[in-house]
Amino acid sequence: MPLHRNDRHVRALTRRAVLKTFGVAGMALAGSPAWADQSVRLLFASGPQQRPITPDFPQKGPMILQRTRPPLLETPMEVFDRSVFTPNDQFYVRWHWAVIPTSVDVDAFRLAVRGHVNQVLSLSIGDLLKMPRVELAAVNQCSGNSRGFFSPRVPGAQWAHGAMGNARWTGVRLKDVLDRAGIKSGAIQVRFSGLDEPVVPEAPDFRKSLDLDHARDGEVMIAFAMNGEQMPLLNGFPLRLIVPGWYSTYWVKMLSDIEVLDRSDDNYWMATAYTIPDTPHANVTPGQTGVKMIPISRMVPRSFFTNVTEGASLPAGGSAAIRGIAFGGDTGVAKVELSMDTGRTWQLATLADDFGKYSFRRWQVNIPQLMKGVNSLLVRCTNLSGEVQPSMPNWNNSGFMLNAVETAHITAI
Amino acid sequence: MRHSIIALGTAFAALLTPAAAQVQPAPAIKSTNVELPPGDALFPGGSSADAINNNCLACHSADMVLNQPALSRSAWDSEVHKMIKAYRAPIDEGDVPAIVDYLASTKGTK
Incomplete structure (x- = not known):
């Protein structure tokens, strides 16, 4: 009621x-x-x-x-300390428009494939379940994850670090679906849309596009399962686009429409929203104008503490196992390092099981003897492309792509 | 369930070949029907919040707005106009000053 x-x-x-x-x-x-x-x-x-x-x-x-x-x-944050995979019932949720279907009939649901194709398709869930199935572990992270830590602060969802999660996604290759429709020559991009709608009909429906080569790379997939089960409705049931290594804005939820375009998509959600400065680390000075903006795309390396929080107290003189998670962004984790002297020297963390280059990787460092007083712990990840988290935080108007080295001050008493 | 996930863990390191993947049974996909919380709490402040309550709650709940950091009046003015121009919020232009006043006084920089 x-x-x-x-x-x-x-x-x-x-x-x-x-x-x-x-x-x-x-x-x-x-x-x-x-x-x-x-x-x-x-x-x-x-x-x-x-x-x-x-x-x-x-x-x-x-x-x-x-x-x-x-x-x-x-x-x-403590959910990430329990498992390398984020449980479905605590996986973060982000919607743009308030008209979200609260009921989805699996038998009636159809995925349309249309546009610059030889054969328009209307695929049922059953049709997709009959196709070759693939599975991939991948991090899904909001473009604005950690926005609340931007300095100066910027408007938008004031996320801490929990607008991210890692899951095993099961589904079919987008490439296989596109091949079934047959791409006409002259195709440029593929556009994706879901069942959600704006409250105001004139408002721009949420649509995202990928270049054709990216869409056909064999990694981008249409998932019908997450960690071995159907997705929670709020995570995109019944189908979600999985774009490994790219920010979540492209991972269209409740995917219902695939449109092959013979032009570059200039809709609001590609041309205006989710754009970043075309600069290193998408970094600008507050107030800076005249910067070329481009659509956000690949993720960058990050690492986090999961068993100690800022300001935590630990017993002095004893040993401490410090652990957390890291991911490489658009490629795997090469190494995770911890510093206890504000970044002058770094020690290698032990990395746990590797679930593939797009997954979270758990890490741990054992500190033999924790010195009394305040200890500043810094953690940083370097990915397989050699990209390392910067020590100085990046800044932009939208609060996107923060990936600076994380610090936790713990007190040993 | 949990057991099979752990046992299969390392197999998910990369995209499986279709042949290998098909060894696993198809997950059951069942129709779903849920109810979402209404999120219809009003902005506090009595009559000073009338304009924002009347114009803004159709598209989103109040909580995220109330969780914004302090922003300048011009930043709030930009936000309100972004809602109108980019997101086509049907806000009466006559109500814009009262909405910006509310935001600047409750969520403004000093």
């Missing part, structure tokens, strides 16, 4: 008052029934830092609530 707006309002205010009074900040998630009172502090340089932890979304466990409608749900 929908509540009246004012009732919801009162409830929201009550919850905020509770948070303020008790300053609930813990990230203890399991086992507590008091979901309504749970929140998390995201350590941005300025407020608001507090976010509710919500269990209220379908097929989802406890998630950091960034926006209720359309949903923006962030994965709590």
Whole structure:
């Protein structure tokens, strides 16, 4: 039963008052029934830092609530400490438009393949299940992951580091589907759209495009399963485009339409939104103008601590196992290194199992004896192309592609 | 289920050949029907929030706006006009000053 707006309002205010009074900040998630009172502090340089932890979304466990409608749900950082693969029920969620079908009939669903093709297709889920099947581990990361840490701050979803996840995707090669339709000569790009729609009909429908060669590279796939099961609706059920190594903006959810174009796509979501400065690290000076903008594309290397948080306390004199996750971006992880002297010297982390070049890779460093006082831990990843995380954070107007070295200050007492 | 995932773990290092992949059974794909939270809480502030409540909540909930960092009045003005121009938000031009006033006073730089 929908509540009246004012009732919801009162409830929201009550919850905020509770948070303020008790300053609930813990990230203890399991086992507590008091979901309504749970929140998390995201350590941005300025407020608001507090976010509710919500269990209220379908097929989802406890998630950091960034926006209720359309949903923006962030994965709590400790989830990444438990497994190299992010569980479906805590995989982050990001939608642009609020008209999201809440019901999908698998028998009635069809994927259209049309445009500059020899044969228009209308494929059922059953049709796709009969095609050669492929599986790939890959990180899905929002272009604006970590935006809340930009300095100076920029508008947009104020994500901490949890707008990312790693899953095993199962589906069919996009190439096989395109070959079945037959690409006409003169094709330039392939455009993808899903079942979601803007509230206002005149608003630009969410569509993304890839160059034809990229679409036919044999790696880009149409997934019907995630970590061995069908996807949660909010992660794109029943079909999602998987673009390994590229930012999530291209991973179109509820994929229902594939259009082969004989021109470059100039729709809003390619030409204006999700563009970055054509500079190293997509970096500009705040206020800088006249910079050439290009569509965002390949991801860059990143690494994170998952078992220590900023400001954590550990026993002095003892040993400590520091661990986390890393990924190379558009290629694999070559190495992960830890520094305890603000970057003067670095020691190699031990890397755990390799699930392929697009996957998270877990890492660990054992510190034999933790010195009393504040220890600054820095972690950085170098990928197989030799690209290393920069020590100075990059900045741009949209808050995209942050990948600076991460620091955790831990106190040994 | 969990067991098979762990056992198969290393096999997912790369794209499997179709032949190898087809050894695994097709995952069950079942029709899905869910309900999403309405996200219809109002912006606080009584009558000062009337314009923003009347114009902005059709497309998105209030929470993400309230979670924005402090921004200058001109930055908020740009955001509101981006909603109108890029996203075709049906905002009455006469309500724009009241919306920007609300954002600049509750979420503004000092």
